[in-house]
Amino acid sequence: MQIVGSCYDWGVQMHLIALFLILLILPAATLACGGESRCEVRGGYYLAAAPAGWDGKTPLPLVVYFHGWNGSPEGTFRNRGMVRGVTDRGALFVAPYAQTGYWRQIGNDRAERGRDEAVYIRAVIEDVRHRWPIDQHQTLASGFSRGASMVWNVACYTGDLFRAYAPIAGGFWRSNPETCPTGPVNLRHIHGLSDRVVAFDKVGIYNSMPIPEGFDILARLNGVSGESHAVESGDQRLTCKRWDQSESGRVLELCLHERGHSxxxxxxxQGLDWLMNLPEGS
Incomplete structure (x- = not known):
């Protein structure tokens, strides 16, 4: 019986060794979660999509998109045009999950009850970097509405996680921070002048703060030393101006349109295009 048991143990060990070797040679994309498969992390999960035809080895640019109020990663992925707009540019698209449908504020004296979003997003990024090779020089956080508010918060309090930020139709809520601990950032904001949900230049109906006030905070952090100048966006709906003369070398850009909350x-x-065209050293 002992001999049979020894042979059985040896067989199990060989099976495990063979399985381990198979896992070693499989491409990263085969092992990674993504698409309809949730990537579980502490505090929640996220969905991810890699470019079609990716070789499983080449480092990928990264776009993390924060959905709006009562949205979800699954709802985001149903917007195939948005996802393909990123993956067709050769980047990894990641959609994190907001508990109970909305993102909490971050920062001392500003944090709301519930999940610590700074801890959660760090867990997401750590997991993404573990599963996919990421081009650390090409990382972007984007989002819409309350998700854009999250982008502003991440830029302000965890600004080391991304090279650039591209919020759309959302800024700080309830109050502006006195300062942003993580320092200068590259940020491009899009907003509608007819937005009745998140007002552009006044306190909104849900206590959203005026977008120009947020830009004033970032301009001070960046050490902006010159006036803004008009730039072409490549999108006829947008009128954009840029502040690219600063002590930090970081770039701010504000793009406005005549429509509402959209x-x-x-x-x-297009936010990814903006990131990839930032000056070297910014």
Whole structure:
């Protein structure tokens, strides 16, 4: 009986060794979660989509998109134009999950009850980097409405996680922070002048703060030393101005349109274009 048991143990060990070797040679994309499969992390989950035809090895640019109020990663992925607008540009698209449908504020004296969003998003990014090779120089956080508010918060309090930020139709809520601990950032904001949900230049109906006040905070952090100048966006709906003369070398850009609270699917991909065209060293 002992001999049979020894042979059985040896067989199990060989099976495990063979399985381990198979896992080693499989491409990263085979092992990774993504698409309809949730990537579980502490505090929640996220969905992810890699570019079609990716070789499983080449480092990927990263776009993390924060959905709006009562949205979801699954709802985001149903917007195929938005997802493809990122993956067709050769980047990984990631959609995190907001508990009970909305993102909490971050920061001392500003944090809301519930999940610590700074801890959660760090867990997401750590997991993404574990599963996919990421080009650390090409990382972007984008989002819409309350998700854009999350982008502003992440830029302000966890600004080391991304190279650039592209919020759309949302800024700080309830109060502006006195300062942003993580320092200067690259940020491009899009907003509608007819937005009745998140007002552009006054306190909104849900206590959203005026977007120009947020820009004033970032301008001070960046050490802006010159006036803004008009720039072409490549999108006829947008009128954009840029502040690119600063002590930090970081770039701010504000793009306005005449419509209301909306986000055409292609604007997230255009945010990635903006990131990839930032000056070296910014």
């Amino acid at each position: 986000i055409p699917a292609e604007w997230v991909g």
